[in-house]
Amino acid sequence: MHPASARPDPAGPPASGPAPRKGSEGWNLGSIAGVPVVLARSWVVIAVVITLLFAPTVARTAPELGGPGAVVVALSYALVLALSVLVHEVAHALTARAVGLPPTRIVLTLWGGHTTFASEASTPGRSFVISAVGPASNAVLAGLGALLVLLVPFGGLAWLLLTALTLANLFVAVFNLLPGLPLDGGRMLEAGVWKATGDRLRATVVAAQAGRVLAVLAVLVLLGVPVLRGGSPSLLFVAWAALVAGTLWTGASAVLKDARLRTRVAALRAEELLVRAVGVPADVVVAHVARSADAAGAQEVVLLAPDGRPVALVDRDAVTRVPQERWPWVQASSVARPLRGAPLRRDAAGQELVHGLAAAGGHPEAVTGAEVAAVVDGAGHVVGVLRGSDVVAAARARP
Incomplete structure (x- = not known):
């Protein structure tokens, strides 16, 4: 699978550390080149399916192994597939790091795996290279495995394992080159459309729709081949086809949903969503805050540091709890909450707006709805306040 951009993740234990430990996602296996592997x-599901699928074949090919031995060898096929996927993802991670895109985590999952990054590739060329190197690494391993198969006795345990290594890597390479998201071939298609049109969102939608088409074709091919041969697919084979198609469809749909959300986000404008505010010195009293808001016709009041930086937002609910006769003596800072991060420009829009607002909330990976940021004009004067809840509502409301 292609690497995915995600929130920054803390580093895991070194590869030489303690035994794998179970975490929220699964088992932490350590790290490779500083990248945590989970x-x-x-x-476990794919390991069981592969074992059940290949144990009968192994038993027929090497009857001297017996039933338990055939199961162990079939299970080793799942391990070889996991190793092939790991090589694939490490290739993504190291290549991405080489082009300035630090990887944060590698996860081996039900169907393949993915590598997450702190940000996205900035050009179609970088995205294409990062995507292509994964299948290429598996193609190289498949070639090496094929050469080694020729050097060992036919039908023995070494032959079986090397054959599994060759076929697993050939499968991972070819499957991931299919032109539809969430596969690497889909990312390569996306990069090509992005390069041709200059529109990344449109390219993502095209590649995601192609992924949905692949999901339908996978069902038709996997279930149609046994029928064309005059037989019928087994229940286990039907489950395998459903697993493949379901994974492709779900992954493509998730990417498509994200692309549509990004399209909505691109239309957001800070000046359209802000609540009018006025800035006052941080050392004033509540009475001054009330007069300033009335004079400016503002709904919110932002407290300013001596250098003019917005540092806090007056909490209107807290003000109402202060008896009005005490307003001339109560400091406004006592009924205000700090503002994090830098203020947003009035002309901020799209991803710039979202990233700035998320940073103001102290969690730069996403807007949750609880964020609040001051908005300033070109001269640095406070003109408003932007709330995460208003941004989320606006994004959801847009067609």
Whole structure:
């Protein structure tokens, strides 16, 4: 699978650390080149499916292994597939780091894996290279495995394992080159459309829709081949086809949903969503705050540091709890809450607006709705306040 951009993650234990420990996502396996590696719990499902699928074949090919031995060898196929996916994701991670995109985590999942980054590739060329290197690494391993298969006795345990290594990497390489998201081939298609049109969001939508088409084709092909051969697919094979198609459809749909949300976000403007505010010195009393708001016709009041920086927002509910006769003596700072991060410009829009607001909330990966940021004009004067809840509501309301 292609790497995905995500929130920054803390570093895991070193590769030489203690035994894998179970976390919220799964089991932390340590790290490779400083990148934490996690084995998701869902991987157990694919391991069971592969073992059940290949144990009969192994038993027929090497009857001397016996039933338990065939199961162990079939299970090793799942381990070889996991190793192939890990090589694939490490190739993504190291290439991304080389082009200035630091990886934060590698996760091995039910169907493949993914690598997360702190940000996205800034150009279609970088995105294409990061995507292509994963399948390329598996193609190289498949070639090496094929050469080694020729050097060992046919039908033995070494032959079985090397054959599994070759086929697993060939499968991972070819499957991931299919042109639809969330596969690497989909990212490569996205990069090509992005380069041709200059519109990344449109490119993402095209590649995601292609991923949905692939999901439908996967069902038709996987279930249609046994029928064309005059037989019928087994229940286990039907489950396998559903797993493949479901993973493709779900991944493509998630990317498509995200692209549509980004399209809505791109239309957001701070000046359209802000609540009018006025800035006053931080050392004033509540009475001064009330007079300033009335004089400016503002709904909110922002307290300013001596250098003019917005530092706090007066809490209107807290003001109402102060008896009015005490307003001339109560400091406004005692009924205000701090503002984090830098203020937003009045002309901030799209992702710039979202990133600035998220940083003001102290969690730069997303807007949750609880954020508040001051908004300033070109001269740095406070003109309003922007709330995360208003931004989220506006994004959801746009068609």
